[in-house]
Amino acid sequence: MSYDSTGELFAGRRLTVEGVAVAAVAVCLLAGGYRWVAEVATRAAAVRWLVPAILVVGFVSVYLWRHRGSLRRRNGTQLDSLGVANGITLARAALVAGVAGFAFVDGAGVLAWLPAVGYGTAVALDAFDGAVARSVGVETRLGERLDMAVDTTGFLVAPVVAVAWGLLPTWYLSLSAARYCYLGGCALWRRRGGTVGDLPPSRLRRPLAALQMVFITWALVPVAPTPLVRTLAPVVLLPSLAVFARDWLAVTVRTSEE
Numbered sequence: 001m002s003y004d005s006t007g008e009l010f011a012g013r014r015l016t017v018e019g020v021a022v023a024a025v026a027v028c029l030l031a032g033g034y035r036w037v038a039e040v041a042t043r044a045a046a047v048r049w050l051v052p053a054i055l056v057v058g059f060v061s062v063y064l065w066r067h068r069g070s071l072r073r074r075n076g077t078q079l080d081s082l083g084v085a086n087g088i089t090l091a092r093a094a095l096v097a098g099v100a101g102f103a104f105v106d107g108a109g110v111l112a113w114l115p116a117v118g119y120g121t122a123v124a125l126d127a128f129d130g131a132v133a134r135s136v137g138v139e140t141r142l143g144e145r146l147d148m149a150v151d152t153t154g155f156l157v158a159p160v161v162a163v164a165w166g167l168l169p170t171w172y173l174s175l176s177a178a179r180y181c182y183l184g185g186c187a188l189w190r191r192r193g194g195t196v197g198d199l200p201p202s203r204l205r206r207p208l209a210a211l212q213m214v215f216i217t218w219a220l221v222p223v224a225p226t227p228l229v230r231t232l233a234p235v236v237l238l239p240s241l242a243v244f245a246r247d248w249l250a251v252t253v254r255t256s257e258e
Contacts, residue, residue: 015080015082018081018082022064025094026057030054030097033049033050034050037105045106048104049105052101052103056096056153057093070142071140071142073139079138079140085130086146088129089143089146092129093153095122095125096118096119096122096157099115099161100160102114103161104164115220116221116222119158119216119220122154123217130143130147151209155176155179155216159173159175159176167219167229168219168229168230174237175212175237181244182247185248200250200251202247204243205243205247215233
């Protein structure tokens with residue numbers, strides 16, 4: 001057996017061990033969350049919390065498995081470990097999964113604070129996973145994809161919880177659908193024979209995403225003034241929707257005109 005094949009075998013075994021460890025931690029967190037919600041509320045509430053949480057954990061797990069081949073540096077070097085940065089992203093995914101469970105659980109007592117704390121912590125950690133990857137020189141395509149998947153999932157579940165609890169208006173869920181509409185629009189454009197180009201750089205995309213994260217976290221805080229939150233909601237939402245529309249035009253219509 002050559003050195004290269006031995007190294008690949010070792011890398012595969014290490015990633016397998018890490019994958020098993022991640023799965024075990026996920027199961028423990030789900031079981032612990034179920035037991036805690038059952039003690040604080042009821043078993044029925046715990047079941048309602050568990051089902052959406054499992055769905056999010058399952059989605060992230062499948063996504064991680066499907067894209068495991070992209071665990072490579074920008075120069076193409078295969079890595080033998082998920083690394084700290086991806087570990088932070090997976091911790092964010094766990095928090096988002098916990099938030100998702102409250103879409104079907106009434107917020108009362110201490111439970112009322114958990115979506116805000118969980119999503120707010122995930123938002124705070126979003127500033128670290130990319131920074132850690134850059135600082136140690138292990139930026140990978142997998143990390144970029146996983147980070148985007150967790151962000152998108154957070155934009156889906158957190159507004160759903162806020163709407164279910166009456167903290168945001170129903171039409172704010174257009175933010176949850178925006179990313180999927182963008183991807184669906186690109187796919188439809190390709191099916192009709194159009195060309196989809198690369199997404200151009202933007203000075204607005206990241207700041208607006210950060211604004212949405214902060215605003216949604218604030219909306220979930222029990223002591224936040226809901227009438228004011230609802231008044232500001234369209235002011236915060238519309239620029240983000242406009243950027244999604246602009247990005248779609250940038251990668252489809254303008255590309256086809258060139």
